[in-house]
Amino acid sequence: MPQSKEIHLASRPTGRPTKDNFTLVEVDVPSPSEGQLLIKNHYMSVDPYMRGRMRDAKSYIPPFQVGQVLEGGAVGEVIESNLEGFDVGDFVFNMQGWREYFLSDGKGLRKVDPSIAPLSAHLGVLGMPGITAYAGLFEVGELKEGEQVFVSGAAGAVGSLVGQFAKLKGCYVAGSAGSEKKITFLKETLGFDAAFNYKEGNLHEQIKKVCPKGIDVYFENVGGPMLEAVLLQMNNFGRIPVCGMISQYNATEPTPGPSTIAALIPKRIKMQGFISFDHHHLMKDFTRDVGGWLKDGKLHVEETIVEGIEQAADAFLGLFDGTNTGKMIVKLV
Numbered sequence: 001m002p003q004s005k006e007i008h009l010a011s012r013p014t015g016r017p018t019k020d021n022f023t024l025v026e027v028d029v030p031s032p033s034e035g036q037l038l039i040k041n042h043y044m045s046v047d048p049y050m051r052g053r054m055r056d057a058k059s060y061i062p063p064f065q066v067g068q069v070l071e072g073g074a075v076g077e078v079i080e081s082n083l084e085g086f087d088v089g090d091f092v093f094n095m096q097g098w099r100e101y102f103l104s105d106g107k108g109l110r111k112v113d114p115s116i117a118p119l120s121a122h123l124g125v126l127g128m129p130g131i132t133a134y135a136g137l138f139e140v141g142e143l144k145e146g147e148q149v150f151v152s153g154a155a156g157a158v159g160s161l162v163g164q165f166a167k168l169k170g171c172y173v174a175g176s177a178g179s180e181k182k183i184t185f186l187k188e189t190l191g192f193d194a195a196f197n198y199k200e201g202n203l204h205e206q207i208k209k210v211c212p213k214g215i216d217v218y219f220e221n222v223g224g225p226m227l228e229a230v231l232l233q234m235n236n237f238g239r240i241p242v243c244g245m246i247s248q249y250n251a252t253e254p255t256p257g258p259s260t261i262a263a264l265i266p267k268r269i270k271m272q273g274f275i276s277f278d279h280h281h282l283m284k285d286f287t288r289d290v291g292g293w294l295k296d297g298k299l300h301v302e303e304t305i306v307e308g309i310e311q312a313a314d315a316f317l318g319l320f321d322g323t324n325t326g327k328m329i330v331k332l333v
Helices: 119-123 128-140 159-168 180-189 203-210 225-231 276-295 309-318
Strands: 003-009 022-028 037-045 074-081 091-094 101-104 110-112 148-151 172-177 194-197 215-219 234-242 270-273 303-307 327-331
Touching: 003 309, 022 309, 037 091, 037 119, 074 119, 091 119, 119 303, 119 327, 128 159, 128 215, 128 234, 128 276, 148 159, 159 172, 159 215, 172 180, 180 194, 194 203, 203 225, 225 234, 303 309, 309 327
Parallel strands: 148 172, 148 215, 172 194, 215 234, 234 270, 303 327
Antiparallel strands: 003 022, 037 074, 037 101, 037 327, 074 091, 091 110
C-alpha cells in the first residue's frame, strides 16, 4: 500500500492566491480491486484556468472543494492492473494531477505513446495547450495564410505554440511578453517577426510599431489594457479568439470593459471566447498536423519543469509572475 502525497485546497483565495491556500497531505492508497488500476503520476500540469476553479462559483467546470485534493492534467504509469485493456507499464493521460498515486476504474484515461515525444509533451504541445492553440487560431480565429497575427502572453504554454503555428502558415507574427529574456526567446528561438516587453513603454505605440500593417488575428491571453490597445490596431474584419485574460484572474472586483470596445463596430471585428474541450472534433487534424510538425523538427517545445509535488503550489503561483517560459510542469518522480 503506497503512501501518496497530494495537494489539497486549504482555503479559497481572495485576490492573488498564496501558499497558505494549499496544504500537503499524505494518504494511503490501497491495492486495486477487480476492475481497477493503480497509477503513479510522473508529471502534472499547472494552468491559469485553475485559478477560476478556486472560486465557489458556477462556471464551465466545477469548482475545487475546500479540504479536498485538487485536480488537473497529468501523465502517469500503470503499476498494478486488474482491468482488461490496461497493462502494467502503460502510460496514460489523466485528470488526477496534484497527487502522486491514485486508483482508477479506467474512465477518463487516455493511453499515450512515450516514443512519440517526452511524457511531459502530452501535457503541453500534444495536450490541452496544444489543442487550445490549434483550435483558437485555426477554427475560432479563422487564420488565413499570410495574415498579420499578434499574440499576447506569447512566451507562455499556449502563446508560444500559436506564434509557431501561424509562422508555419506564412503569417507575420508579433507578440508581447514580460521580460527582455522572453523577447529574445520569441524572436531568436521561436521565429517571431517582432516582439516587445509589455512592462515598458506605451502599449498602443508599441503595438503600432510591431504591427505596422495592423492585426488580422489577435490571440488574446491577457485582457485589460492590452486588449484596449489592440482594438485600435485591428484591421477590418479582424478576429479575436479569447483564450484567457490572466491579468484579471485575481481581481477582487469586476474590472471595467475596454474603453475602445466600440472599435468592434466600424471594423466589423469578431471576438469570441472559447474552451478547448468544445473542439475535440479537431483532434484528428490536430494530431496529424502537430505530430507531423514535431516529427519534422518544425516546432520548438519549451517547458519549465519544477521537481517535486511539494513545489506544485509554487509552480502554480509562478504562472502569475511569469516565471515560466513555455509550459509549466511539475515532475513528480
